Amino acid sequence: MAGLTGHPVLEIGDKFEELQNNIINNNKNKEVIDKARLVVKGEENSNNNNNNQGGERDMAPPTSNSLHRSGSRPQLDLSKAAIQGNSEERDPTILLPNQSDDISHFALDIGGSLIKLVYFSRHEGQSIDDKRKKTVKEISNGSRRSYPILGGRLHFVKFETSKLNECLDFISSKQLHNGIDSHYWNSEATNKENAVIKATGGGAYKFADLFKERLGVSIDKEDEMDCLVAGANFLLKAIRHEAFTHMEGHKEFVQIDHNDLFPYLLVNVGSGVSMIKVDGDGKFQRVSGTNVGGGTYWGLGRLLTKCNSFDELLELSQRGDNRTIDMLVGDIYGGMDYSKIGLSASTIASSFGKAISDKKELEDHRPEDISLSLLRMISYNIGQISYLNALRFGLKRIFFGGFFIRGHAYTMDTISFAVHFWSQGQAQAMFLRHEGFLGALGAFMSYEKLGLDDLMVHQLVERFPMGAPYTGGKIHGPPLGNLNEKISWMEKFVLKGTEITAPVPMAPPGTTGLGGFEVPSSKGGTLRSDASALNVGVLHLVPTLEVFPLLANPKMYEPNTIDLSDHCELEYWFTVLSEHLPDLVDKAVASEGGTGDAKRRGDAFARAFSAHLARLMEEPAAYGKLGLANLLELREECLREFQFLDAYRSIKQRENEVSLAVLPDLLMELDRMDEEARLLTLIEGVLAANIFDWGSRACVDLYHKGTIIDIYRMSRNKMQRPWRVDDFDLFRERMLGSEGKKPRPHKRALLFVDNSGADVVLGMLPLARELLRRGTEVVLVANSLPALNDVTAMELPDIVAEAAKHCDILRRAAEAGGLLVDAMTNTLDGSKENCSSVPLMVVENGCGSPCIDLRQVSSELASAAKHADLIILEGMGRALHTNFNAWFKCEALKLAMVKNQRLAEKLIKGEIYDCVCRYEPAS
Numbered sequence: 001m002a003g004l005t006g007h008p009v010l011e012i013g014d015k016f017e018e019l020q021n022n023i024i025n026n027n028k029n030k031e032v033i034d035k036a037r038l039v040v041k042g043e044e045n046s047n048n049n050n051n052n053q054g055g056e057r058d059m060a061p062p063t064s065n066s067l068h069r070s071g072s073r074p075q076l077d078l079s080k081a082a083i084q085g086n087s088e089e090r091d092p093t094i095l096l097p098n099q100s101d102d103i104s105h106f107a108l109d110i111g112g113s114l115i116k117l118v119y120f121s122r123h124e125g126q127s128i129d130d131k132r133k134k135t136v137k138e139i140s141n142g143s144r145r146s147y148p149i150l151g152g153r154l155h156f157v158k159f160e161t162s163k164l165n166e167c168l169d170f171i172s173s174k175q176l177h178n179g180i181d182s183h184y185w186n187s188e189a190t191n192k193e194n195a196v197i198k199a200t201g202g203g204a205y206k207f208a209d210l211f212k213e214r215l216g217v218s219i220d221k222e223d224e225m226d227c228l229v230a231g232a233n234f235l236l237k238a239i240r241h242e243a244f245t246h247m248e249g250h251k252e253f254v255q256i257d258h259n260d261l262f263p264y265l266l267v268n269v270g271s272g273v274s275m276i277k278v279d280g281d282g283k284f285q286r287v288s289g290t291n292v293g294g295g296t297y298w299g300l301g302r303l304l305t306k307c308n309s310f311d312e313l314l315e316l317s318q319r320g321d322n323r324t325i326d327m328l329v330g331d332i333y334g335g336m337d338y339s340k341i342g343l344s345a346s347t348i349a350s351s352f353g354k355a356i357s358d359k360k361e362l363e364d365h366r367p368e369d370i371s372l373s374l375l376r377m378i379s380y381n382i383g384q385i386s387y388l389n390a391l392r393f394g395l396k397r398i399f400f401g402g403f404f405i406r407g408h409a410y411t412m413d414t415i416s417f418a419v420h421f422w423s424q425g426q427a428q429a430m431f432l433r434h435e436g437f438l439g440a441l442g443a444f445m446s447y448e449k450l451g452l453d454d455l456m457v458h459q460l461v462e463r464f465p466m467g468a469p470y471t472g473g474k475i476h477g478p479p480l481g482n483l484n485e486k487i488s489w490m491e492k493f494v495l496k497g498t499e500i501t502a503p504v505p506m507a508p509p510g511t512t513g514l515g516g517f518e519v520p521s522s523k524g525g526t527l528r529s530d531a532s533a534l535n536v537g538v539l540h541l542v543p544t545l546e547v548f549p550l551l552a553n554p555k556m557y558e559p560n561t562i563d564l565s566d567h568c569e570l571e572y573w574f575t576v577l578s579e580h581l582p583d584l585v586d587k588a589v590a591s592e593g594g595t596g597d598a599k600r601r602g603d604a605f606a607r608a609f610s611a612h613l614a615r616l617m618e619e620p621a622a623y624g625k626l627g628l629a630n631l632l633e634l635r636e637e638c639l640r641e642f643q644f645l646d647a648y649r650s651i652k653q654r655e656n657e658v659s660l661a662v663l664p665d666l667l668m669e670l671d672r673m674d675e676e677a678r679l680l681t682l683i684e685g686v687l688a689a690n691i692f693d694w695g696s697r698a699c700v701d702l703y704h705k706g707t708i709i710d711i712y713r714m715s716r717n718k719m720q721r722p723w724r725v726d727d728f729d730l731f732r733e734r735m736l737g738s739e740g741k742k743p744r745p746h747k748r749a750l751l752f753v754d755n756s757g758a759d760v761v762l763g764m765l766p767l768a769r770e771l772l773r774r775g776t777e778v779v780l781v782a783n784s785l786p787a788l789n790d791v792t793a794m795e796l797p798d799i800v801a802e803a804a805k806h807c808d809i810l811r812r813a814a815e816a817g818g819l820l821v822d823a824m825t826n827t828l829d830g831s832k833e834n835c836s837s838v839p840l841m842v843v844e845n846g847c848g849s850p851c852i853d854l855r856q857v858s859s860e861l862a863s864a865a866k867h868a869d870l871i872i873l874e875g876m877g878r879a880l881h882t883n884f885n886a887w888f889k890c891e892a893l894k895l896a897m898v899k900n901q902r903l904a905e906k907l908i909k910g911e912i913y914d915c916v917c918r919y920e921p922a923s
Helices: 015-041 133-140 161-174 208-215 224-238 294-305 310-318 367-393 409-423 435-445 483-500 567-590 596-618 628-641 649-671 675-689 697-705 708-717 728-736 758-773 796-804 808-816 859-865 876-881 901-908
Strands: 082-084 093-095 102-110 114-122 152-160 196-200 218-221 243-247 250-253 264-269 273-280 283-290 348-350 398-401 429-432 460-463 511-513 538-541 748-752 777-782 840-844 870-874 891-897 915-920
Touching: 102 161, 102 435, 114 161, 114 435, 152 161, 152 435, 161 208, 196 435, 208 218, 224 264, 224 273, 224 283, 224 398, 224 429, 224 435, 243 409, 264 367, 273 367, 283 367, 294 310, 294 367, 310 367, 310 409, 348 367, 367 398, 367 409, 398 409, 398 435, 409 429, 429 435, 567 596, 567 628, 567 697, 596 628, 628 876, 649 675, 649 758, 649 796, 675 708, 675 728, 675 758, 675 891, 675 915, 728 915, 748 758, 748 859, 758 777, 758 796, 758 808, 758 870, 777 796, 777 859, 796 808, 796 840, 808 840, 840 859, 870 876, 876 891, 876 901, 876 915
Parallel strands: 102 196, 196 218, 264 398, 398 429, 748 777, 748 870, 777 840, 870 891
Antiparallel strands: 082 093, 102 114, 114 152, 152 538, 243 250, 243 429, 264 273, 273 283, 460 538, 891 915
């Protein structure tokens, strides 16, 4: 220990080693108790009577972040019902482990080729044992509800119209036609004779009797054009990365200013083409159209190639070479461009023009070439007519959608080329990620009192659950909600590979020049979501999310620091995540006792997340604009999908207990220092403790190779100033003043905490204590849901309460902030000097990821931020991967140790374990 003198944290670090074994042994006993509680609460898997482990199901202990299901559904599954919590309480919660989601509404767009279904599942927030009740009342006026409050989820599913029975089976299996809102729950409303569903498209008329016969419901037919416009308006206003351009295989998302959305031209390409000028919500007119559309392509294609489906025809086009059939400018001018009028040699002069002079019969031409030539001819025609109509009305934006588009890369490229060519680069074709569901979504919105019109973009979160595709593959049946079925499906996916992929591979094409495309390579083997090639997830409606009010410029804010549009950068981070996967799976399985069931779920999670990575490597924009924060959040969502709710639970608990045991000695050491030395030591302590990060491969290796003392020694050695980014002197001047002038203290500080254990206990809590000592209110901001070893808002009150036993400053502040229910009288440090009653509070940030997107934070955090004049962002995820370039209306301090060599080089031109202390005055 001789080499560690001079640093109070390190001088007491050897106490870690003393306590480890005792705490680990205690944790084993606690896991047994947790399992017993589970059986009492009836939270076993609903399918635990299967053959796995003799029917035994070992789930994680119930936590505050479990998503409970609403009991408002009129048809209840009461099997294995049990009281949750104290059975002596008045009106105790009854847990229904086998109850499916509370379905409120669904709507259909029944076209000639496809049926598009949008349905809404509701999740109501339930009260939980929240130890922050007084805190919440102080800063949110008692309006808080437990996060995440999912006002509901919008699901998107499609079926082939020719397989209508599959759609009906799906509706029946999910009981969508029986779902109603709870306040309409009465004998009259639940009578199937009165049940009405919303639908649009020709099939709403054609199949009305069949819906009545099979499901006992009547169809309320909505106008098709009304629905298209309503769906498009909703998506463009509510989804951040909805619109995109697609040129020569490159997809780029376009941010639409909601105040400058109208007017625009909506081109719906179905069997025919309608062009609609949209001037506002409910304000539109059809201004033009053409009878040459998707039906033309399919009809002629079927006659000329004998294809049996639209998808088959599209796949043929991906292997085609239109130069064998189309007459190009170069064919006319001896391979030369016609530069005088701006035509390249590869520009199509006449579609199917070579068929005139070639002495070939139809069977002499390759079907692939015919399909591609036909696709180009129709797409170019649609693009040209659309641009001319936009020019006619002076419209700046043209959005394309409909059955013909279907997210098909070549189709979008050819339309984009036509618009670009005829506008001479002045206009762009834009497409919508949910374009296939415009009609169904518009029909869904026609239900009264849904409140969707009032939703803002920050209240919608899109997630991509790993379910089997309902159509387009060799496995049929409804999307898999049952966990065992989902795991089985993942195992089949690994075995069968491309047999269960979506029918339209999304490989970006190469180009040979203006209008001339190379023969593409069709890629398979990649798992698709339920929406297949449309690449849409489930929209979570979260009314409690808000934009962080202290962002200096919310419209210009971009959370991600790392640009993954660079393929090399993307490949590197994919490799990092893949290499970390085995260790993560081990931790997840161990967190649930290493049972056979946990191992099976762990394998399924690994396969599912690997499939996501493979899909995104093939097409990075498949799920919207991709940043590193999105990848990390996707991993956490995938863990939760396979019911690993807190993979690092036992590790966090162990490290918290060990760190709390040495905290009193650290605080005494700090109190013996003068102000300036103490402030520097506190910042050093935050940076040194930030090394304990299970999300970093380098730190995981350290855990395996050395003791905690070794890690601290290495961390302390990196604390020598100057740091790679070192604004400490500026921060010290703001805190302590200069030339004898004492600055005013901050009114309220928001401390965004990172990891459990030493990071929060020995790093951020002492810093919070120093701010409290100076009369500053402190709000600790932590995750709503677990992610890696990050501390959560539900764990922090217990940590603060334990720390407060040894510190009068923390005790009084925690009492003032409502974190301590019972007043504590036993203070051990005797530090009453400058003791203040300013509150120490805890709020949740609204997310469950190692990073944070400040465009979507909890209303609780937004409320707390209104009176804050200092933000401290700590850790790689919140201060480096995201928000490193963010500017705020108030002062900001960004603290982190860089635990990745590549990130250190690219971001701060430094080395691994370099530190960042970045202070920014109010913007």
